[in-house]
Amino acid sequence: MTHRQKLAGSLVLLTSVQILILFAGFFAPYNFAVQDRQRPFAPPTTLHFMDLRGNVHIRPFVYDLEDSGKSILVSQSDSEHCYPILFFVRGMPYKIAGVFTSEVHLFGVEAPGHIFLMGSDAYGRDQFSRFLFGGQISMLAGLIAAILSLSIGIIVGGIAGYYGGWVDELLMRGGELFLALPWLYLLFAVRAALPLHISQWEVFLLLVSVMGLIGWARPARLIRGVVLSARHRNFVVAARGFGASDLYLLRRHVLPETYGVLLTQMTLLIPQYVLAEVTLTFLGLGVGEPLPSWGSLLSSLQQYYVVSSYWWMFLPALLLIPLFLVFYTAADALQELHKSVTL
Amino acid sequence: MVADGVPGHAGGRLVVALRSEPKTLNPVLAVDEPSRDVIRCLTADLIHINRGSLKTEPSLAKSWTVSRDGRQYTLHLRRGLRFSDGEAFNADDVIFSFQVYLDEKINSSQRDLLVVGGKPIVVVKLDAYTVRFELAQPYAAAERLFDGVAILPRHLVESSYQSGSFSQSWSLSVPPNQFAGLGPFRLKEYIPGQRVVLERNPYYWKADTAGNQLPYLNEIVFLFVASEDAQVIRFQSGDTDVLSRFSAENFAVLQKQQSEKGYRLDDLGPGLEYNFLFFNLNDLSPKGLPEIAKKQAWFQDLRFRQAVSTAIDRDGIVRLVYSGRATPIWDQVTPGNKLWLDDKIPRPVRSLEHARQLLQSAGFSWKSSTLVDPHGEPVEFSILTSSSNAQRMKMATIIQDDLSQLGMTVQVVPLEFHAMVDRLQNSYNYEAAVMGLVSGDADPTSEMNVWLSSGETHLWHPNQDKPATQWESEMDQLMQEQLVTLDYAKRKRIYDRVQEIVAEDLPVICLVSPDILVGAANRMRNFRPAILVPYTLWNVEQLYIQ
Numbered sequence A: 001m002t003h004r005q006k007l008a009g010s011l012v013l014l015t016s017v018q019i020l021i022l023f024a025g026f027f028a029p030y031n032f033a034v035q036d037r038q039r040p041f042a043p044p045t046t047l048h049f050m051d052l053r054g055n056v057h058i059r060p061f062v063y064d065l066e067d068s069g070k071s072i073l074v075s076q077s078d079s080e081h082c083y084p085i086l087f088f089v090r091g092m093p094y095k096i097a098g099v100f101t102s103e104v105h106l107f108g109v110e111a112p113g114h115i116f117l118m119g120s121d122a123y124g125r126d127q128f129s130r131f132l133f134g135g136q137i138s139m140l141a142g143l144i145a146a147i148l149s150l151s152i153g154i155i156v157g158g159i160a161g162y163y164g165g166w167v168d169e170l171l172m173r174g175g176e177l178f179l180a181l182p183w184l185y186l187l188f189a190v191r192a193a194l195p196l197h198i199s200q201w202e203v204f205l206l207l208v209s210v211m212g213l214i215g216w217a218r219p220a221r222l223i224r225g226v227v228l229s230a231r232h233r234n235f236v237v238a239a240r241g242f243g244a245s246d247l248y249l250l251r252r253h254v255l256p257e258t259y260g261v262l263l264t265q266m267t268l269l270i271p272q273y274v275l276a277e278v279t280l281t282f283l284g285l286g287v288g289e290p291l292p293s294w295g296s297l298l299s300s301l302q303q304y305y306v307v308s309s310y311w312w313m314f315l316p317a318l319l320l321i322p323l324f325l326v327f328y329t330a331a332d333a334l335q336e337l338h339k340s341v342t343l
Numbered sequence B: 001m002v003a004d005g006v007p008g009h010a011g012g013r014l015v016v017a018l019r020s021e022p023k024t025l026n027p028v029l030a031v032d033e034p035s036r037d038v039i040r041c042l043t044a045d046l047i048h049i050n051r052g053s054l055k056t057e058p059s060l061a062k063s064w065t066v067s068r069d070g071r072q073y074t075l076h077l078r079r080g081l082r083f084s085d086g087e088a089f090n091a092d093d094v095i096f097s098f099q100v101y102l103d104e105k106i107n108s109s110q111r112d113l114l115v116v117g118g119k120p121i122v123v124v125k126l127d128a129y130t131v132r133f134e135l136a137q138p139y140a141a142a143e144r145l146f147d148g149v150a151i152l153p154r155h156l157v158e159s160s161y162q163s164g165s166f167s168q169s170w171s172l173s174v175p176p177n178q179f180a181g182l183g184p185f186r187l188k189e190y191i192p193g194q195r196v197v198l199e200r201n202p203y204y205w206k207a208d209t210a211g212n213q214l215p216y217l218n219e220i221v222f223l224f225v226a227s228e229d230a231q232v233i234r235f236q237s238g239d240t241d242v243l244s245r246f247s248a249e250n251f252a253v254l255q256k257q258q259s260e261k262g263y264r265l266d267d268l269g270p271g272l273e274y275n276f277l278f279f280n281l282n283d284l285s286p287k288g289l290p291e292i293a294k295k296q297a298w299f300q301d302l303r304f305r306q307a308v309s310t311a312i313d314r315d316g317i318v319r320l321v322y323s324g325r326a327t328p329i330w331d332q333v334t335p336g337n338k339l340w341l342d343d344k345i346p347r348p349v350r351s352l353e354h355a356r357q358l359l360q361s362a363g364f365s366w367k368s369s370t371l372v373d374p375h376g377e378p379v380e381f382s383i384l385t386s387s388s389n390a391q392r393m394k395m396a397t398i399i400q401d402d403l404s405q406l407g408m409t410v411q412v413v414p415l416e417f418h419a420m421v422d423r424l425q426n427s428y429n430y431e432a433a434v435m436g437l438v439s440g441d442a443d444p445t446s447e448m449n450v451w452l453s454s455g456e457t458h459l460w461h462p463n464q465d466k467p468a469t470q471w472e473s474e475m476d477q478l479m480q481e482q483l484v485t486l487d488y489a490k491r492k493r494i495y496d497r498v499q500e501i502v503a504e505d506l507p508v509i510c511l512v513s514p515d516i517l518v519g520a521a522n523r524m525r526n527f528r529p530a531i532l533v534p535y536t537l538w539n540v541e542q543l544y545i546q
Helices: A003-022 A127-163 A165-180 A183-193 A200-214 A217-231 A234-241 A246-282 A294-302 A304-309 A311-342 B033-042 B091-102 B154-162 B228-236 B248-256 B290-299 B302-311 B314-322 B352-361 B390-404 B417-427 B444-451 B470-484 B488-505 B537-542
Strands: A048-050 A056-063 A065-067 A073-075 A082-084 A086-096 A100-108 B013-018 B047-049 B056-058 B061-066 B072-077 B122-127 B130-134 B185-191 B195-200 B219-224 B242-244 B263-270 B273-279 B326-328 B365-367 B370-372 B380-386 B409-415 B432-438 B508-510 B512-521
Touching (some): A127 A165, A127 A200, A165 A217, A200 A246, A234 A246, A246 A294, B013 B033, B013 B228, B033 B219, B056 B061, B091 B154, B228 B248
Antiparallel strands (some): A056 A082, A086 A100, B072 B130, B185 B195, B263 B512
């Protein structure tokens, strides 16, 4: 497979995941906060095509869950009641992009049936819905933090590389200071100092900005390197000879050289910050209940009884592995492409 | 003294895990649970509460008489007893011990219990084996006071007490020959970060029904295993013999392998722990917290608290947090405390409809499903919980969801335990909190600190100079009255009224009482877990290994 194909493939995959997450309300059968207190830790619902009498149904259906009396729910398959899966059903209202309200869901079953594709959590909330909604917070965190890091990186790296000398020394040594910061402990300290009244979104934005602000040093170094070499290129020297201003040179000739690096960095940084968000939430620093994020979906795995009894609680983690792989494949392909273009 | 229970045979060792390293072996200063667990095996008290029957029984005192006015207790000590280093025990040790416990400079946490009616108990030696305790006023639970007051060996610690270094003596690193007690075991070795080992006390004074000297076990090893999950895994793999203080979820995990792994599990039913939600009702004017003070207008309205209580799904908490191994409660006395439970307290069913009516009658209204107060302010507040307690975090999350159905916006704020206590007791910078208390004894006297308005653990408004509300002043009177009433039936009526006030005026909104869950290796015999601390090792001298 060529790099171009790899890139195209991973971009298609990433886009579809983004669409799933962006329209989580439509693709998820339930609201992320709705608790079903009769069904904590329900295993993933099995889809059936054949009922007990041996009749084959074209439309898949589910049976309801029954309490096995051992605090683990089992699928009730001797039941006469089966609930066919319906498409474009009306359910709980949700908002698209925070503006339009809708209540049409891609799929669902009629009450009192339930469909938990990835099982339910300790409060009987649908894991699949929480995974999709959780992606909104996690991906947004990754995106904002990455953009923040890169913007600071490009300004600082650009200035340091272009002007050189003591400005370069000062900015790069400052950057090293940031690299050496134990950011996890810094975040712990920031979180502990926050007042109680701060809302979940404020906590989220704060964490994201701190992550982004601390992470600028690495991209700044890379950009400085590119700018440094671009500055001495013949066409840049020639343009300067014709009297071009610094700003014009930076905009027209130097910064375009860094676009390849920027793009690769972006695809690398986003999953890195998504992972950082996962880590922080896992440690209890992220957005609080009932808002889901990928980190909060994983945090229940800290408990022995979850790990030993409910295998489906691992599903979010298993889904994240291929997702990150796609991100890195895209970054890799981008870098290779960029290399072949500049060479 | 002869202990009941099946006669066993001597030998063997018992391995138990502690959540952390004990801070001290000094019974006068120990406050943390691990320290107390170890010290209980090393020492003895004059009169003991039998954890099985929850009644008092003779211990170092073989009998006692009470004067007619209920103010003088004359205790007759057992003769011929020896400390674990072989030195004889007599009334001088008792007099000395109480002198230390009552010394204000030593600042023992048990001192408060030994101050009755504002005056410390006076201890008088009548002869070498008779001691008289004089109380300033009649005191209903006087016999129970002696439980857990470990008698010290005067010959070992008097010099350090005289020289003022008592607070530093008997740390964990004390040489075993410098430590002695009257308990079934004595100190053998301490390896920092790993374990404390106790060996059988050859001078122990109890015997079994067949006349064999107790204890049966040769050794007890206390391992330090930091987390509950790690303790559960160690127990499951057979590294430890006894397990207590673990969650219902882990109970279910252990249950699956119960038969093949050679241990048994016991659900003793509700214990003495009660969990509750409460609001900040402190007087905040000197603290200057205008944001919270504004919200107190809601919290102080009884109808608001009633609405919250009515909206909370206690059955849901029992099911989701404790997998069914808990009981919903509406006041502070749990169904486990059969002597004091008032079973006439109403148990209203959950009703969002009724909660909405209550809020409406208090002037609240709804603006597009958001609850707003009479001034149009949306009802928003935060609930503190301790981040180390997974159960209470879950409870708070369930309450958050229940109250959101009333249109309230609730944030759950998990804080490190000490940071939370600092807010509750010092800065008063909080709005609501989910907490739990475990009564140290079944008797209401152990709850004085919680229900007296001047009490430190009067959580919603501690350390009041004079009661802030009419019902708090009634509660003060009742608690003082039960303290000096000697007749059980009368006391029960008084304490029933206290429970009624808690259920009606809702200073705390009681939620659930979890079951006491314990586990023990099958080869352990005479294992009789109880709902009172310590749940498992209270009859450690009778435990033997098959």
